[in-house]
Amino acid sequence: MAAQDLQCEVVGFRELTPTVFEVTFNTTPGITFESGQFISIIVAGAGPHGRDLRRAYSIASAPHIRPIELCVKLVDGGPGTNFLYQLRPGDRFRGMAPYGDFTYEPKQGRHVCFIATGTGIAPFRSMILSETFRKSPPVSSTCLLGVSEESEVLYDSEMSTIPGLRWVPAVSRPKGDWKGFRGRVTDYLRSMGSDFPWLETDYYLCGSGAMIDEVKQILSERGVMKDAIHQEVYFKSPKEKQS
Numbered sequence: 671m672a673a674q675d676l677q678c679e680v681v682g683f684r685e686l687t688p689t690v691f692e693v694t695f696n697t698t699p700g701i702t703f704e705s706g707q708f709i710s711i712i713v714a715g716a717g718p719h720g721r722d723l724r725r726a727y728s729i730a731s732a733p734h735i736r737p738i739e740l741c742v743k744l745v746d747g748g749p750g751t752n753f754l755y756q757l758r759p760g761d762r763f764r765g766m767a768p769y770g771d772f773t774y775e776p777k778q779g780r781h782v783c784f785i786a787t788g789t790g791i792a793p794f795r796s797m798i799l800s801e802t803f804r805k806s807p808p809v810s811s812t813c814l815l816g817v818s819e820e821s822e823v824l825y826d827s828e829m830s831t832i833p834g835l836r837w838v839p840a841v842s843r844p845k846g847d848w849k850g851f852r853g854r855v856t857d858y859l860r861s862m863g864s865d866f867p868w869l870e871t872d873y874y875l876c877g878s879g880a881m882i883d884e885v886k887q888i889l890s891e892r893g894v895m896k897d898a899i900h901q902e903v904y905f906k907s908p909k910e911k912q913s
């Protein structure tokens with residue numbers, strides 16, 4: 671479906687964690703999208719010289735679910751996230767959707783491993799909750815989510831109860847008595863042994879550019895072919911942008 675110009679009406683707002691919030695909305699006209707696609711939000715007049723600013727957000731809800739849900743990390747001083755953060759039910763905003771080809775492709779006889787940092791979990795939630803995933807499940811599915819503190823783990827109660835999904839939240843700097851994996855997703859990936867079907871798995875990576883580069887390096891060392899790796903980079907660190 672080609673991207674359409676949309677009027678969006680907010681129906682819900684809630685804090686998911688201390689740093690991530692959820693905005694839910696309906697669109698006019700209605701849209702169809704594939705899990706993993708994103709919406710481009712238009713922030714009127716917030717760009718240079720008063721131009722409109724656009725920011726991309728993966729749709730976190732499954733394609734058959736309405737209203738549409740986004741999960742957004744509040745970035746200090748960021749115009750896009752601060753615009754979304756002040757929205758409340760009844761507010762309207764403009765968007766363009768659907769965009770993107772970071773979509774889930776079921777493949778006969780293959781395993782799937784989703785690897786995210788932070789709100790990079792959004793497209794994977796959409797994929798895992800989709801009818802396509804339910805009707806054509808992979809042989810096995812693993813989902814790794816990397817965050818700094820345990821309070822930042824997203825969708826834990828939902829993900830931990832999905833039948834057949836191995837859900838691994840990796841917390842790099844836990845504050846309390848965190849019982850789960852301590853370290854980054856890349857540490858967890860390195861700890862996975864030869865009993866993991868490395869070469870029979872399709873990998874979907876989403877979030878920070880640094881994590882994605884490191885994961886690709888690990889996968890390459892395991893002999894994984896490039897065409898088994900799909901990625902969506904949300905942002906690059908200032909250091910990565912220079913290189």
Ligand SMILES: Cc1cc2nc3c(=O)[nH]c(=O)nc-3n(C[C@H](O)[C@H](O)[C@H](O)COP(=O)(O)OP(=O)(O)OC[C@H]3O[C@@H](n4cnc5c(N)ncnc54)[C@H](O)[C@@H]3O)c2cc1C
Nearest residue numbers: 725726727728741742743745748749750751789792904905
């Ligand atoms: C295809 C695509 C889909 C995306 N989907 C999502 C999504 O579902 N949820 C979401 O929160 N973001 C998502 N992003 C990032 C989003 O588009 C914005 O870049 C982000 O929200 C910051 O916008 P801003 O205007 O508030 O801040 P800006 O001023 O544009 O950004 C300031 C800095 O914040 C950092 N930053 C940007 N995004 C993040 C993040 N998610 N976590 C930590 N630091 C960040 C970067 O270093 C960036 O340079 C997506 C990006 C792309 C390309």
